[in-house]
Amino acid sequence: MMLKAKDIMTTDVVTIRGSATVAEAVKQMNDLCLRALIVQRRHEQDAYGIVTETDVIYKVTAYGKDPKKMRVYEIMTKPCISINPDLGVEYVARLFAQTGIRRAPVIQEELLGIVSITDILSKGDFVEKPKSIVLADRIEQAIEEARATCAAKGATSPECAAAWDIVEELQAEAAHQRSERIEKTAFEVYCEENPEAAEARVYDN
Numbered sequence: 567m568m569l570k571a572k573d574i575m576t577t578d579v580v581t582i583r584g585s586a587t588v589a590e591a592v593k594q595m596n597d598l599c600l601r602a603l604i605v606q607r608r609h610e611q612d613a614y615g616i617v618t619e620t621d622v623i624y625k626v627t628a629y630g631k632d633p634k635k636m637r638v639y640e641i642m643t644k645p646c647i648s649i650n651p652d653l654g655v656e657y658v659a660r661l662f663a664q665t666g667i668r669r670a671p672v673i674q675e676e677l678l679g680i681v682s683i684t685d686i687l688s689k690g691d692f693v694e695k696p697k698s699i700v701l702a703d704r705i706e707q708a709i710e711e712a713r714a715t716c717a718a719k720g721a722t723s724p725e726c727a728a729a730w731d732i733v734e735e736l737q738a739e740a741a742h743q744r745s746e747r748i749e750k751t752a753f754e755v756y757c758e759e760n761p762e763a764a765e766a767r768v769y770d771n
Contacts, residue, residue, distance in 0.1 A: 571658050572651035574689035575672045575679030581606045584615060584639035588626050591617055591638050604671050604680065605642050614671055615644030648673040649681055659686055705740065708733045709752050716756070721763040730756065730763075 582591055582603045591603055605615030617638050625641040626633050647665060649658055649672045658681055662668065669682035712729035719725040730753040741748045757764040 568654045568656065569689075570651065570655065571649045571653045571672050571681050572678070574655060574685045575649075575651070575681045576685060577679040579604055579671070579677060579680050581677070582617065582638055584608070584637065584642065584644075586638050588622060588633035588636045588638060588641060592622060592633060595619060595622075601682075602669050602680075603638075604646075604677060605638060605644060613645030614648065614673065614677060615639070615642040616646040616669075616671065617642040618669075646671065650674060651678055655686060659683075662686075702740070705733065705736045705752070708736055712752070713756070716760070716763065721760040726763060 580594065580598055580600060580603055582594060582605060584605050594603060595601065602616055602618040605617055607614055615638075621641045621643070622633070625631075626636055647661070647667055647670050649661070649670045651672050651674050653661075658670075662670075662683060669680060671677055672679040672681055708729075712726070712733050715729040716723070716726035733752050737748055737751055753763075
């Protein structure tokens, strides 16, 4: 079963007010050995923000500004990219890669935790269970189940069509992961052996 953001997130999240000074944020980061702080909401309908070490360096230090006079809200990112707790770790990693961020709060109505690239590296199961291998096993299993279902219910049955739909979804996910085009789906191979299955699906649609 795929690990989700809620399985690897850090639940002990340190927050800071947007009105706090950058100097206070830096002290908090240094004292707690953190690279980012979540900026508290002003009210329930407000969005969370995030202030990171790079915000401080790029927006304060690099320009010689006084961190005791600058406020967190002046350099934070708000609203920040957030993660659904049920999002698979692979998709969290993909989101990080696409956006260039290194951490994000896990939010479902309220702040639940924070996920970082360190969490993915140290708590993820991608070394023991690479997604491509897991997917390949699931595809093979789904093909076997689809063939068994079709043998039992008939090649033109709704159950047979539904079973092959599952196979095709898994194959599409695997192709997307590899950025490859599917030359021939398992269902197309099955239809070469059982042409009536394809006819039944066209009729059904």
